[in-house]
Amino acid sequence: MELRRKMAQLASKDRFSFHMPGHKGRFPGLFGQYDPTELPGLDNLHDPRNTLKDAQDRVAEIYGAAKTFFLVNGSSGGIMAAITALVRPGELVLTPRNCHKSVLAGLILSGAMPLWVDQTLCPTLGHWLPPTAAALEGALAPSIRAAILTSPDYYGYVPDLASFIGACKKRATYLIVDEAHGAHLHWGHGLGLPPSALPLGADLVVQSPHKTLPALTQSAWLHVKNPALAGPLQETLNILHTTSPSYLLLRSLEFAGTWADTWGAAALRRLYYLAKALSLRSSQLGLELPLARNRDWSKFLLPRRRGTEALLRSRGIYPELVQGNLVLFMLTMADALAPAGIAALYALLPSLAALSPMASEKISPPPFPRQEITPREAWEKPGQRVPLARARGRISRQVLAPYPPGTMLLCPGQRLETEHVEYLLDLQAKKVIPSWLEVI
Template structure:
């Protein structure tokens, strides 16, 4: 028999549900009694009955002292953190909370240009000023590799008053930078380090996976537990290496997160941690082995897959092998066309870029399911006689999506709060952008508030929004 307290919040929910108390409180569906019949039938009475609120015994996320606190403490112990916060507004809320708690207006934040859109939202809220590091990119497909320690060292020298370093570990495509060296450099210069590990909640559970950035010295690490682990969509965690700033982080989270958190989301974090603790290493060891076998079979069939050797170098230290990036060039079609073919074959992928597709493998993908994916991939038509190009192309320093990055003349917050008006894109050249344009997925910023719209930027936005598209600009 399992001991009590292994998943404190989940057990508290079950214990409360067993009492079958009449509800005279929110939520208004009253254990599912007032819901659309097909919705009730699909979710079931027990699921709806567990959609609870802050009743006695279930604690309060805003100031936890009972079951939620116990669940967060167990998560902290498992992941090696001094303190862990459960997030119900996704990893985005954790990234924004740290920036808001650590930075003040005018403080400099050093970051790569390919940071997630929520990081820029944090800059808008805090008033901090972004300082971008030169990034290494793969030319084909066009994806970010990372930043080198040498680039960070130059940036730190040029910006001695910088307050925070933001790292992405891993990128959307699973690539990790030399985080240990980057974190050590930042600490040597007095910066604190926030790591966006949204796609790496499973890191450290197998030797073939990259290490967790918390183990590498990251001060704040945000993980989207729902992306690769067993939590429900929108559920995430924020880990602190030291507990000293915990109160400031809690205050920022209370400013950003809902006052009506879903207990289903919270409990899913509790049981995802329990599952990782009890069987994560076994499950992910098996998953890594399956992913490697699939990679071998694809290679034997002449279908290249981005491999760790393709990315390892001055800017990147490795790759998550459970993420499969397949270039589209060998098939003679675009990424979206491949995605459409696979969908017709019963396979839904994670992302279709213009010239590649991305797939994610987790312990939820069994052997039969992976074999069905392999069969569909092998059935993809290919251009006869065409020699597949190298998966990685030539790496080099680049500002990313732009030949020359847009010039920043206002902080994101200044531009966001300034008087603004909407104008046609064709009239936007030379104007200061007042909106964040970062299509999801993957959520990378094309234009940040406070940047000048150039001819190149306008051309890209026309492709995105159409020739009659509009843009918000500062009303000068």
């Protein structure tokens, strides 16, 4: 079916959105029809001097950054630029194994060598728990040029940023934080939300306002705390940015920052009470999950039961993710403005609780292959596409990071042994990944 028709069809069904984008269609002013290019007076994203510079400076001031860059290719673009700006070929970058696939793109572009930090998989819920402070600090050798951490992750989990930032500063290691899911945290004071990495002192923080604030899909920004890094960042962004950035996206970034600065704290406070009502009712109904306390509660999680997705859809409720035995609902400030979606979900909780539970299966962590060469070295070599079963003993040239949530499974430069191939074959049988792999 034509995309235009498919979108119209979906728009009529998707009445209560609990997924990205964070504006949830409640800000009609965002969808203006005027789509200009760099006309006189509209400034230039590659060398901002007036209108765009003012908008970026205003957002920097709101967040307390030395400099903020607007991005039109999501946090993905910002993460690639951050790594490429800071790290040279062969230098070490420390990163937990559940990083977003854009980190791999940054490693390929920069030529850096990843040093993977291991994590524990929650055996009942099947998502990665954040790396512990001990694992992070234990891995932080003096030769590491930069570290990149995700905080919060797709499920709202955060590592102990404060202690790790201190450790990075002692060793002069740059810290980049993938805060794609945390643009709203700035307004969460006193609401039990984890802190943003920016006031804690991370060097670079990348956020996707399109996920949690009223901004258009793809629009993101990168905050620079360490002013010495602003020049290299602008140069790197200038080679990665499109030469035709959408002013609709740029304008939506200006709007998201100023709107949240005016209304964000009040909207988030209201959302907090709505989310509390949801979680209280769901635990009364036995829909409780064993979740960590220090977590972003705006990622509301429920256990998946048989038929959960169909029941939600029948009421026009579209969650962000239904995966394994979890259902993830993204609550944003937009839900506080028009809580009909939360009311519909609240009303449906007893029916969700009445569904029969899924068979509980203990989930074991996927085995992690050894990184033998840099992702760039692997990428530069001629590859061969082989059926997965024949990839044993070979080095991957390919990124495997099924979306959502785009978490890394396999990085170029990693060698596949029997256990890795068996794990991938299992995923292939579940149609999560393709049946072939590009290897060298």
